[in-house]
Amino acid sequence: MISREQRIVAAALIAAGVAIGxxxxxxxxxxxxxxxxxxxxxxxxxxxxxxxxxxxxVRPGKAARWPVREAGFRIVAAAGAFVAYAVALPTIGFFLSTTLVVMALSALYGAPRAHGLAAATALSGVLWLLFVRLLALPLPVGDLWIR
Amino acid sequence: MGGFAIALQPLNLGLALGGVLVGTFVGMLPGIGPINAIAILIPVTFATGIPPESALILLVGIYYGSQYGNSISTILLNVPGTASAVVTALDGYEMTKQGRGGPALAMSAISSFVGGTLSIFALVLFAPVLAEWAIRFGPAEYFALMIFAFSALSSFSGGSLVRGLVSTALGLGLATVGLDPNSAVPRYTFGQIELLDGMDFVVVTIGLFAVSEVLQLLEDTKGGQQTAAAYGRVMISAKELAGTTWTMLRSSGLGFLVGVLPGAGSTIASFLAYSTEERIAGTSGRFGQGDIRGVAAPEAANNAAANGAMIPLLTLGVPGSGTTAVLLGALLGFGVTPGPLLIQEQPDLFWGLAASMYVGNVFLLLLNLPLVGVFVKALTLPRWFLIPGVAALAFVAVYAVNGSSFDLMLMTMFGVVGYLMRKMDFPLAPVVLGLVLGPLMEKNLRRAMSLSGGEVNVLFESPIAITLWALALASLAAPTLLRMWTRDVVAEVDAAVPTGVPDEL
Structure with a gap:
């Protein structure tokens, strides 16, 4: 028996094929x-x-096992945090946005808040030093601070 | 021998050591595979401006180093670091439970070294021969060879051929995004200037593999951070070493052959070697109950296969797996076009790389015997620290490709797509192969057809092309045969390894 989800995937594949064609x-x-x-x-x-x-x-494969509700929420939240990171990066700069996104992600992974903050700040700082100072690879400072 | 002059330069020696160290870590840590580490480091190596041979020494070091590291968590925790170490869990973890984790780790390091070193020997022996022969390849032969690579990876990489084909089609579709190089027609750019240059394989790979893994690991945040069982001294007796000599030699040869073929790779090599040794041992074997040959066989085979896969990559320019496709992308980014002329035109690159692989394998043996304790410590790093750290590195790498945050959006999109594909059992490796190899395939097809004036027969004329088409067809049936040969082992793995198989080829 074909499930609703498998029907959606099959329809999406056909639709994508037609659109590409x-x-x-x-x-x-x-x-x-x-x-x-x-x-x-x-x-x-x-x-x-x-x-x-x-x-x-005609021949559907085995059905996927989807995560439980809270896990699904964490995944959507993480994807949202990545999008927010992409939007915020040019404005608030690498250091602040990376600290925030790493903190958010470690919180989703169940880190104690203080640990997450410490790790995120340290990580952003180390990455900044490594890439900007050592490798001379420009990372955005943030338009907000330049003006 | 000139290669060693390159490989022993301080920079390259350091990069080889760094590469195998990173490789050991990412191979060992479940969830972070070599393909992620390589993709993340590619923009960094571009930015540092090191010569291509040095960059390749680093990136390839990660690639074969991961085949050593992957057995550590497998043996001690029953959590395979990469798919190619899954079979090692059967006897490796059993040995740990019996208090013989140390000998299992030592066996794994030694057989990895034997498989690695013998296969480099075979690499330098056969690569020039294959290159000599491949000079005859015209566009029609290349086109057929790439079709072979696609069909082999589609049929081997996932559970089902159809899902493998969908992944390949997705990769080929992504490859067409951007300005068509032949006619300058923009394809699937939706008016976005950022897409005119096409999809960058680093962005797509990091999204599909690293970001989707970050999302998937959120399903179970309590996992990770485990304490390894006591494993005792990491050494084996002379008797055990002697008893596994033939196993290591046979498995190295088998692994190398499987590695050279497109699509198959280290995972299949390890399953094949294990099944074969189990059959050869017959009633004298205690496979599945802590037989040390059950560790030696897959570990020798997966290292040999990883190195064998370098042959088609370097001498034909046609990779057969996701990770080697990423390496091809890196080479092309450095302006190096691998192919039959590579050995003649870039001897420093080829021989330097080969020599550094010998050196790297020695490093790995030295690191893995006495320093296992240090690596095991890394397994106790909490997941909330490790995974966000990897994510941050991925962001920097993706941003560094074009210096644009649009790529971060694309990366997130591919992360979600990759997550959905994982959940629905679509293999990811064919997407990367399609993306990197697609433009080359299209170019060769168009060249062949231009030369023939639109005559389709030219694709099936030469004996070489016909053979390659036949192999492409045969590869569609091969998984069925393979399943028959390895059926018992697959069933044992499903029963014994709780976490399932990480998707990585």
Whole structure:
């Protein structure tokens, strides 16, 4: 018996395949570059995805075991923290944003708050020294502090 | 011999030592695999401006070093550091329970050394021969070879061929993002300037492997931080060494052969070597009950396979696994195009690397025999410290690729995708192989077709191409045969190793 989730995955594969294929048809080249052209590989990808999606409708694999509610919450929170990090990094700079994200992540992993803060500050500091001072690899200072 | 002049330069010696140390750690720690460490260090090596051979000595050191380290947590905790050490758990952990953890660790280090060293010997022997032969490869042959690599990895890497193909298709699809180099048509960029250059394999790899692992480990935050059982002195008797000599030699040879083939790699080598030795031992063996040969066989084989996999990477430029695909990406980033001419054109790189691998294996043996205690300490690091630390390193590495936080967004997206793929049993390695090898495959196909004026037959004309197509087809059936040969071992592993198999090839 095929589960709802497996049906969603199969439908997503087919939809992705169709979308990739439709988009590939727009890759027109004005002049003849080569007999294969830019369309061929995307069309193969599209065909593979549509085939795999249809196949898994007929012969679904074993169902995934999803985490319990709290674990799911932790995972969503962590992914959210990473997105927030990407947004905040240019503005508040490497040191502060890395300290915050590492602290958040260690809290999600169950660290005592004081331990997490100490570890996060130390880690951000060490990484800053290592990359900016030692390897001369520029990390953002933060637009907020420069102005 | 000129290679040793390169390998023994202080910088390269230091990098080899650093590489094998990092490799031992990431191999040992469950959840952090060599592919993560290599991907994270690639932008760093670019930034430092060290020469390509030095960078390769470091990155490859992590790669083979991890094959030593992976057995430590396997033997002491029954938690395999990487998938290629899973079989070692059967007899290794059993020996620990019997109070013979020390001999198991020593056996693992020695057989890793034997497998590693013999396979480097085979590498320098066979790589030039294969390169000589591969000079005849034209675009049609390369295209067929890459199809072989894709089909082999798709069929070997996951439980199901269809899911493997989906992962390969995803990787190939990602490879098409950006400006098409032939016609300058933008493909799947959605008007984003950041995507015109295409997807950077470092960003995708770190997202798919490291970030998804960080997310997955959140499912069970109580794990990790375990105290290892007492293991006694890390040494074995001369009698035990003599009794495993043939096992180590056979497993090294087998592992090397499996490693050279695309798709298979260290994990399959370790399963094959274990099954084979179990059969050879017959009733004299106590496999699964703490037979020391059950440690020697997979450890010799997985090290030999890791080094064997360097042959197609260096002499053909066609990797057969996720980790070697990342190494190919690193080489291309340094402006080195591996292929049949590499040994002639970049002798320093090839011979320097080979010599440093000998040196690295000696380091590993010396580190792993007396210093096991230090490594075991690392297993007691709490997860709340270790994993956020790895995440922070991953962020810096991804940011360093282009100096843009857009890549951090992409990384997070691939982290979520990777997590979902893990949960639904889609293998991750084919995505990376597709992404790195896809552009080369497309280029060779188009070149072959241009030369023939659009005649498709050119792809199936030469005997070499026909053979490669046949191998590609055969590889689709190979997992079934393999499963028949290793069925007993797979069942034993499922029963004995509670954490399951970490997904990494």
């Amino acid at each position: 439709v988009e590939a048809m727009t890759f027109e080249v004005g002049f003849l570059t080569d007999p294969v052209g830019p369309k061929a590989l995307p069309l193969v990808v599209a065909a593979l995805l549509v085939f795999a999606g249809s196949y898994s409708l």
